[in-house]
Every structure is written in structure tokens, then in C-alpha cells.
Amino acid sequence: MREIYVHIPFCARRCSYCSFVSGFSHSEMPMYVRALVREIDNRLLRDDDISSVYIGGGTPSVLYRGAISLIMSHINRRAKVRKDAEITIECNPDSVTPEFVSEIISAGINRVSVGLQTTNDALLKQINRPHDLNGFIRAWELLAPIDNKSVDLMLGLPNQSKADLQNSLKFVAEIKPRHVSLYALKSEEGTPLFRSGFVEDGDFEAELYDMAYNFLVSNGFERYEVSNFALPGFHSRHNCGYWDLIEYYGFGISAHSLLNGKRIANDDNFNKYIVGTNVQFTEGSDPKTEYLMLGLRTKWGVNLSRLYSYGLDLVKDRGDKLNEFIKNGYLIRNGDTITLSDGAYYVMDSIISELI
Amino acid sequence: MDRLSKIRNFCIIAHIDHGKSTLADRLMELTGTVALRDMTDQLLDSMDIERERGITIKLTPVRMKYEYNGEEYELNLIDTPGHVDFNYEVSRSLAACEGALLVVDASQGVEAQTLANVYLAIDNDLTILPVINKVDLPSADPEGVKTEIEDVIGLDASEAPLISAKDGLNVSEVLKKIVEFFPSPKGDANAPLKALIFDSYYDNYKGAVCLVRIKDGSVKVGDKIRMMATGLSYDVTEVGIFSPKPIPTEELMVGDVGYVCASIKNVSETAPGDTITTAIEPCLEPCPGYKKVLPVVYCGIFPADGSKYNDLRDALERLKLNDAALSFEQETSAALGFGFRCGFLGLLHMEIIEERLEREFNLDLITTAPGVNYRVCKTNGEVVTVTNPSNLPSMQETDHIEEPIVSADIYTPPEYIGTIMELCRDKRGEYKDMVYLDKTRVKLNYIIPLNEIVYDFFDSLKSRSRGYASLDYEIKGYKESDLVKLDILLNNEICDALSIIVHRDKAYQRGRSLTEKLKEVIPRQMFEIPIQASIGSKVIARETVKALRKDVLAKCYGGDISRKKKLLEKQKEGKKRMRQVGSVQVPSEAFMSVLKLDDK
Numbered sequence: 001m002r003e004i005y006v007h008i009p010f011c012a013r014r015c016s017y018c019s020f021v022s023g024f025s026h027s028e029m030p031m032y033v034r035a036l037v038r039e040i041d042n043r044l045l046r047d048d049d050i051s052s053v054y055i056g057g058g059t060p061s062v063l064y065r066g067a068i069s070l071i072m073s074h075i076n077r078r079a080k081v082r083k084d085a086e087i088t089i090e091c092n093p094d095s096v097t098p099e100f101v102s103e104i105i106s107a108g109i110n111r112v113s114v115g116l117q118t119t120n121d122a123l124l125k126q127i128n129r130p131h132d133l134n135g136f137i138r139a140w141e142l143l144a145p146i147d148n149k150s151v152d153l154m155l156g157l158p159n160q161s162k163a164d165l166q167n168s169l170k171f172v173a174e175i176k177p178r179h180v181s182l183y184a185l186k187s188e189e190g191t192p193l194f195r196s197g198f199v200e201d202g203d204f205e206a207e208l209y210d211m212a213y214n215f216l217v218s219n220g221f222e223r224y225e226v227s228n229f230a231l232p233g234f235h236s237r238h239n240c241g242y243w244d245l246i247e248y249y250g251f252g253i254s255a256h257s258l259l260n261g262k263r264i265a266n267d268d269n270f271n272k273y274i275v276g277t278n279v280q281f282t283e284g285s286d287p288k289t290e291y292l293m294l295g296l297r298t299k300w301g302v303n304l305s306r307l308y309s310y311g312l313d314l315v316k317d318r319g320d321k322l323n324e325f326i327k328n329g330y331l332i333r334n335g336d337t338i339t340l341s342d343g344a345y346y347v348m349d350s351i352i353s354e355l356i
Numbered sequence: 357m358d359r360l361s362k363i364r365n366f367c368i369i370a371h372i373d374h375g376k377s378t379l380a381d382r383l384m385e386l387t388g389t390v391a392l393r394d395m396t397d398q399l400l401d402s403m404d405i406e407r408e409r410g411i412t413i414k415l416t417p418v419r420m421k422y423e424y425n426g427e428e429y430e431l432n433l434i435d436t437p438g439h440v441d442f443n444y445e446v447s448r449s450l451a452a453c454e455g456a457l458l459v460v461d462a463s464q465g466v467e468a469q470t471l472a473n474v475y476l477a478i479d480n481d482l483t484i485l486p487v488i489n490k491v492d493l494p495s496a497d498p499e500g501v502k503t504e505i506e507d508v509i510g511l512d513a514s515e516a517p518l519i520s521a522k523d524g525l526n527v528s529e530v531l532k533k534i535v536e537f538f539p540s541p542k543g544d545a546n547a548p549l550k551a552l553i554f555d556s557y558y559d560n561y562k563g564a565v566c567l568v569r570i571k572d573g574s575v576k577v578g579d580k581i582r583m584m585a586t587g588l589s590y591d592v593t594e595v596g597i598f599s600p601k602p603i604p605t606e607e608l609m610v611g612d613v614g615y616v617c618a619s620i621k622n623v624s625e626t627a628p629g630d631t632i633t634t635a636i637e638p639c640l641e642p643c644p645g646y647k648k649v650l651p652v653v654y655c656g657i658f659p660a661d662g663s664k665y666n667d668l669r670d671a672l673e674r675l676k677l678n679d680a681a682l683s684f685e686q687e688t689s690a691a692l693g694f695g696f697r698c699g700f701l702g703l704l705h706m707e708i709i710e711e712r713l714e715r716e717f718n719l720d721l722i723t724t725a726p727g728v729n730y731r732v733c734k735t736n737g738e739v740v741t742v743t744n745p746s747n748l749p750s751m752q753e754t755d756h757i758e759e760p761i762v763s764a765d766i767y768t769p770p771e772y773i774g775t776i777m778e779l780c781r782d783k784r785g786e787y788k789d790m791v792y793l794d795k796t797r798v799k800l801n802y803i804i805p806l807n808e809i810v811y812d813f814f815d816s817l818k819s820r821s822r823g824y825a826s827l828d829y830e831i832k833g834y835k836e837s838d839l840v841k842l843d844i845l846l847n848n849e850i851c852d853a854l855s856i857i858v859h860r861d862k863a864y865q866r867g868r869s870l871t872e873k874l875k876e877v878i879p880r881q882m883f884e885i886p887i888q889a890s891i892g893s894k895v896i897a898r899e900t901v902k903a904l905r906k907d908v909l910a911k912c913y914g915g916d917i918s919r920k921k922k923l924l925e926k927q928k929e930g931k932k933r934m935r936q937v938g939s940v941q942v943p944s945e946a947f948m949s950v951l952k953l954d955d956k
Contacts, residue, residue, distance in 0.1 A: 005914055183911060202905055203902075205906055207905075209906075242912075242913050243912075256918075257914075290917060346906050348907070349908055350882055351882075353927040
């Protein structure tokens with residue numbers, strides 16, 4: 001069983017905090033899509049068992065009509081995509097049109113993730129998002145035929161107050177998505193945000209996070225990963241696959257794959273990708289570290305026997321630290337399973353870095 | 357007698373940068389001791405640190421042949437270390453000479469350090485020939501400097517050669533004067549052997565090599581010798597001279613300067629100032645002035661990486677082979693693990709050892725605050741000496757504590773007198789004397805606790821005087837003082853490596869600056885960390901490191917995993933370099949950063 005990720009490096013405009021590979025000229029979309037389907041045809045194993053597809057970016061919804069269908073048809077032509085597969089596309093409110101919605105439905109897409117970020121128009125403008133709240137509402141109505149929808153929210157935006165986040169959360173509770181992703185803004189080098197001198201305020205961010213966590217939980221959402229909340233049964237199966245070390249194909253520039261125990265990265269050279277001379281970098285995966293660092297991010301935690309099978313005997317090799325963390329209430333041991341306590345989620349790196 | 361009249365033993369006294377090593381190089385060149393092609397600058401300073409700092413730590417004698425009026429003379433140049441920490445070593449090497457060249461920079465004039473060594477030379481009855489160097493510089497004022505030498509030191513400078521060691525100008529004049537001006541050595545060739553050890557070094561093949569000046573008699577291979585201070589006997593395996601590389605000879609005779617090897621295992625058996633004599637027919641009196649060298653400054657040295665303990669021990673043992681003044685014993689700190697409490701002659705000696713450990717042995721070190729030897733008089737009448745604050749007896753057991761005090765001479769231009777006196781007062785100094793040496797130089801004399809000198813006195817002195825003031829000190833004894841142990845508690849546990857012994861009046865100030873500094877350098881952790889300074893059970897200062905609220909990688913999906921794994925591994929590596937004090941992780945820098953605090 002494998003998953004597929006498809007990277008679409010185009011956007012209506014670039015958000016001030018974005019450090020992803022994106023923002024190429026829209027006139028190059030057809031060439032890119034041709035290269036993409038070529039890569040799919042070349043690399044995707046015939047009849048491979050596919051449990052989920054995720055089309056992300058960038059902003060896949062800015063693609064011209066027919067592109068999504070073409071990509072999906074190439075995937076379906078080669079691999080065996082399961083009947084109950086989760087097939088997700090990311091979209092931005094401003095590029096959601098009736099035509100887009102009908103195309104993705106006919107292409108078999110059954111889950112959408114919409115970037116709202118905040119309901120405060122002034123903040124949206126400040127981070128250079130191309131939509132406003134009304135635009136989101138319009139898009140949300142158009143997407144009504146798709147039941148499984150997720151909303152992205154951000155916290156820690158420049159000048160974002162607690163009240164701003166509270167308003168966004170209340171709005172989300174009203175429109176009732178199945179899933180909410182809640183990301184802290186990160187000021188990455190090379191972004192306009194970073195150049196503007198913005199520095200994250202970890203303490204305030206943690207307060208906002210705690211507030212959002214409490215709100216979402218009291219509204220029936222469950223935190224199944226540090227940044228992801230879902231109504232029961234609606235967690236993103238695709239993303240859970242990453243944290244569970246399920247193998248996946250990554251198609252498109254800068255996309256990563258985990259195949260046959262190796263992590264493979266496509267380079268990020270657009271022109272080479274177009275002409276098919278791009279390079280892949282391969283490194284061995286390190287399942288014991290990866291499983292530990294990823295598993296602990298989730299509500300399912302890590303299974304000690306599975307970790308042992310990867311070569312790490314946590315109880316024996318890290319016994320002192322493990323017991324200290326359990327004693328101090330940061331970790332919970334339940335038989336063969338270790339999970340983070342609620343209070344430890346937002347400082348988990350301090351814990352994980354001691355265990356790996 | 358004729359042989360002795362052809363020998364001259366001399367040393368060079370100079371302030372740092374006044375050109376001692378350069379002059380030595382020129383002398384060797386002119387006498388053909390070293391072929392021009394073998395010249396690298398400053399031949400005598402063989403250690404990297406010596407060359408970089410422009411100081412001499414280990415002595416290197418050299419024999420030069422010089423023809424004067426058709427007769428061949430043997431000139432032995434004995435180099436001297438140029439720092440107050442090595443005062444005793446200087447005095448021993450001076451005792452091996454009859455003459456001293458006093459090199460003075462023609463534009464800088466006489467400096468404090470030069471003075472101290474000149475007085476040592478006068479005490480040792482040396483004939484002193486002033487040499488004015490760097491006369492080619494535009495700012496040179498040879499006549500002014502001559503007057504200064506006459507006024508300040510009281511030496512006749514009328515015959516002083518005016519030279520430029522760098523260009524070789526007039527250096528031959530210096531050679532001539534050495535023969536004419538300096539007395540030849542005296543001694544009895546037929547008396548029992550009496551040889552002064554003025555230094556020694558360790559050689560992997562020969563063992564400890566004694567650098568000696570033969571005062572009476574002679575020594576050759578096969579002789580049975582005895583060290584008069586230690587009483588230990590050895591068989592001589594090799595004798596020789598330096599030219600400047602060691603060259604074996606058949607015999608060293610009265611008046612000679614050279615080396616003696618006798619399969620001696622350790623330089624601690626060849627203490628400078630000791631006298632070598634024959635085992636069978638010893639001389640009656642040893643050379644005067646022998647002292648056992650005792651360390652005065654102590655600090656803890658720990659490997660930054662605990663697993664390097666054995667490497668540190670090996671390195672210290674290697675250094676000790678060549679440095680009898682270095683002492684060390686194993687010390688265990690709850691915070692820093694296994695390491696050593698090391699004793700040094702002074703702060704420079706300490707810095708040099710630390711630097712050599714890091715540089716020559718590639719070790720990362722954590723050092724604790726330098727301290728001194730305290731004398732604790734207990735209520736039960738017992739007197740113990742304590743160098744490590746952790747070993748201080750409890751207040752209940754202590755009647756009183758005494759600390760070493762020094763007589764400090766500070767030389768400064770007059771405009772800084774005010775600020776320096778303020779510094780000395782602040783350092784619990786007791787004013788003794790002030791002398792105007794000339795219009796531009798004042799000597800201040802204070803009695804100051806050594807404890808204050810080792811803290812940051814020297815740096816403060818330099819910054820207050822824009823680098824012009826210099827310091828020379830001498831241990832004067834012990835004095836009762838109201839000293840307390842200041843502990844630092846991290847999350848309510850004492851961190852032994854941060855404890856210091858300090859005067860009660862200074863404790864509050866120091867406690868505050870320590871806690872403030874630690875708050876800056878200890879990273880936030882998952883719980884709140886109180887940082888307290890306390891005397892006994894009384895907390896006198898407190899700061900808090902707030903609990904860490906956020907430490908999480910925001911997004912972690914397919915593409916990120918390799919990169920984020922690396923970030924976590926880096927974080928893990930960072931933690932490895934931390935020291936665990938109770939539940940608190942303390943970076944190595946924290947221990948170092950408290951060594952130098954800005955006292956306001």
C-alpha cells in the first residue's frame with residue numbers, strides 16, 4: 001500500500017511567509033502538467049496499491065481546467081487506486097469556481113482543504129493572501145457538494161490578537177468543517193516576512209495554541225496531531241500515513257518520496273523538470289528515529305514493540321529519560337504505547353530530542 | 357684562570373616588545389652561531405604561544421663564539437622569562453649570570469616590568485649594561501631614554517650602545533661591550549662540583565634535562581651526582597652546551613653554562629635553584645636562594661566532554677613533565693563530573709596552561725573561577741588550607757578564615773591615579789605609598805587580597821588606564837578576613853562548580869551579577885528554574901528562568917522529514933554538550949561566562 005503526493009508550484013500570488021517552491025509563471029502551467037504526467041507514467045508502478053492521493057502546493061486550484069482531471073487520469077491509468085481512497089486537493093478561496101468544483105468532483109476528489117488562515121481581512125491583506133472573508137464564504141458555498149472539508153487556520157500572525165483568533169475559531173465552529181489544521185506562523189529565512197524583521201513570540205503563540213486547543217476540543221474536535229484536529233473519523237488519512245511511515249510517491253518539483261525504505265527528493269529546478277533532466281537525491285531512511293519523532297506527534301503515540309523492531313529499545317536504551325518524562329507527567333505509558341500528555345504537545349521537541 | 361677570563365655569562369632584560377628576542381637573534385647571527393638560512397624570527401622562543409604573546413616561558417641558553425682582539429671568547433646568553441608569575445625563575449637564571457643587557461625601547465622608555473627585573477638583577481649583583489633599541493624609529497628619543505635610565509634606575513647610561521636590533525645597526529658594538537664591560541665568572545676549578553640549576557625541561561629520550569651554570573669544579577659523563585635540595589642521586593649520562601641546539605661535550609667546567617642529563621624521570625626532581633654536586637665529595641654549601649615553588653592561584657579544569665577525562669589527565673601529565681610549578685589533583689564536581697583542581701604560579705601561568713591544553717592537546721575545557729589558598733582556623737583549633745570552595749568547612753566549625761594578601765605595585769601615568777585608586781579601594785586594597793618616578797610615571801603601592809587580584813583586577817586596571825597601567829605583585833602573607841562561601845542554586849540545588857569564596861561586603865553585589873548573568877545564559881527548559889545566590893541558608897539574590905512554552909516543529913509532512921530530523925538531531929547534540937545540575941541543563945558557556953562579570 002502506498003500514497004501519492006502531487007506538487008503544484010503555482011499560486012495567484014505569494015504569501016509573505018511562504019518558503020515553499022512555488023510562484024512560477026502561469027503561462028508555464030501546461031508544460032509543467034505535461035512533465036508531471038510524464039513523471040507519473042515513468043515512476044508510478046503499474047497496479048500499485050494506492051490508498052490516498054494528495055494534490056498540494058502551491059495552490060492546485062489555480063490550475064487551468066482539465067489539468068486536475070489529466071493528472072488523476074494518469075494516476076488511475078497506471079495504479080490501482082482503492083475505491084475508498086482519500087483524495088484531497090488544496091485550494092484557495094479566490095480560485096474556487098463552479099467549474100473547478102465540478103471538475104474535481106468528476107476527477108474523483110473527495111476531500112478539500114481550504115486555506116482560510118484568519119477571518120480578519122486586515123491580517124489577510126498584511127500577509128498577502130489573495131482572498132478576504134467574503135471570498136472564503138462564497139468558495140465554501142460552492143464546495144458544499146464535497147462533505148469532507150478541512151480549514152487551515154494560522155496563529156501567531158503579526159499583530160494577531162487573541163480576539164482575532166477567537167473570532168476565527170467561532171466562525172469555523174459555525175461553518176462546521178470536518179477537519180481543522182492549525183499552524184503557527186514560522187518566519188523562515190528568505191521570505192518577505194523574515195526580511196521585514198518579524199520574530200515569532202513563542203510564549204504568546206503557546207497561549208494562542210492553548211486557547212484554540214480548548215475551543216476546538218469543546219466543539220467536538222479531537223487533536224490527533226499537534227497541528228491537526230478532526231471530528232471523529234475525519235482525520236486526514238494521507239497525512240497520518242506520513243507519520244506512520246507508509247510509503248509514498250512524491251511527484252513534481254521538490255517533491256519527496258519514501259519508496260523501498262529510501263527517502264528520495266526531486267530537485268527544485270523548474271526548467272530541468274520541464275525538460276525531464278531533473279535530478280533525484282536519495283538517502284536511506286532511519287525508521288527508528290523517524291517513527292519516534294513522527295509517532296509522538298500524534299494521539300496514537302509510539303508502540304514500543306514496533307520501535308524495538310526498528311532497532312531502538314526505548315525502555316532499555318533511554319530508560320532514565322523515559323522514566324523521568326513519565327514521572328514529570330510529560331509522557332504517558334499505557335502498556336506497549338507511549339503518548340505525549342496534553343500539556344507536553346507544544347514542547348515536544350525538548351522531549352523527542354532526548355529520546356532519539 | 358685564563359680560561360675563565362674568556363667566558364662571559366649574561367642575560368637580556370627587556371619589556372615585552374622592546375626587542376629582546378630580536379637582539380638575541382642578531383647576536384647569534386653575528387657570531388655565526390646560527391647560519392643565516394636557519395634563522396626564523398625569534399629562535400629562542402620555541403613554543404607557539406611564546407612567539408604569539410611575545411613572552412618567554414621556558415628558558416633557552418645559547419653559547420656563542422666571539423673573537424675579540426684576536427682572542428676567542430665564549431659568550432653564554434641565558435634567556436629569562438618576562439613575567440611576574442615567573443619571578444622566581446627569573447631570579448634563578450639571573451643568578452647564573454654576571455652581566456645583564458637592559459634593552460630599552462628608544463621611544464617607550466623604561467617600563468614597569470623592566471624595573472622589577474632590573475631590581476632583581478641588582479639584587480643578584482649583576483653588572484648591567486643599558487642598550488637603547490629601536491633608535492631608527494622616528495619617535496625615538498635615545499637621549500631622553502638615557503636620562504630616564506639614570507634618573508629612574510640610577511644606572512650610568514653614558515656607554516649604552518644605540519642600536520636597532522631589527523636592522524642589525526650597532527649590534528656588533530653590543531658584542532664588544534659584553535666582553536669589555538661584563539666581569540668574567542669566578543670559581544674554583546679544583547673544588548667539588550657546585551652547579552646551579554636555573555631551569556630544566558623534559559626530553560622523551562634523555563629524561564629531565566638540567567640547565568646549569570657550573571659555579572665550582574666540573575662534571576662529566578659517568579659522574580655520580582646529587583641534588584642538594586632533594587638529596588636524590590643520579591649517574592650523569594650526558595653533558596653538553598647549547599648552540600643553540602644541544603651539543604654533547606666531554607665535560608662542563610667551572611664558569612660554563614650547559615646541560616646535564618642523568619636519566620632523571622621528572623622535572624620536579626630538578627627544581628630551579630637547586631644545586632648539583634658530586635655524590636662522593638659534596639660541596640659544603642649549596643648555591644643560595646633556593647625556594648620550593650608553591651602555586652598561588654587555583655582553578656578547576658574539566659573536559660567539556662566528560663568522556664575526555666583521560667585525555668585531560670594525560671595532557672596535564674605531559675605538561676607537568678616540563679613544568680614543575682604546575683600542580684594538579686583529581687577533583688569531582690557534581691555539575692562538571694571528573695576533572696582536576698590545578699595550581700598555578702599566577703594568572704598568566706594559568707592562562708598559558710589552559711591555552712596549551714586547548715591548543716596543543718585539542719581539548720575543550722570548562723574552567724571554574726580562579727581562587728586562592730585560604731587558611732581556615734576551625735573552632736577545634738585545627739587549621740586547614742582550602743582552595744576549592746566546596747571543601748570549605750561549615751560556618752559552625754569555622755572560627756575565622758585568613759586569605760593571602762599581596763603587595764601590589766601599580767605603575768601608571770598620573771592621569772589615571774584617581775580611577776586606579778578607586779579600583780584598589782573597591783578591591784579592598786589598603787593604600788601604602790605613592791611615588792612619582794618621573795613626570796609621566798607614578799608607582800602606587802597597595803596591600804590587596806590576592807583573591808581580588810585573581811578575579812578581574814588586571815582587566816579592570818587595563819581598561820581604566822587605557823592599557824597604560826601595569827601591575828606587579830608579591831605575596832606578603834595571610835590576613836584574617838570576613839569571607840563567606842557564596843553558593844548558586846539552580847532549581848533549589850547547589851551547583852558546586854559555581855560556588856565562590858568572597859568577602860561578605862562583596863557577596864550581595866556578586867550574587868546579583870552572578871544570578872543575572874546565569875539567567876541570560878541558561879536556556880529555558882520545560883519548567884521554571886529559580887536561580888538563587890545564597891550564603892549558608894540565606895538567599896541574597898534571585899532570578900527566574902521562565903518555563904519554555906514552545907518547542908515544536910510546526911509542520912511535519914512528507915517533504916520535511918529529513919530536514920526536521922536533522923534539526924532534532926542537532927538539538928540532541930546541543931543537549932549533549934550541556935551539563936546536568938540536578939534537573940537543570942546548563943550549557944558549558946554558563947560556567948565560563950561567570951568568570952568575568954561587570955561589577956557595577
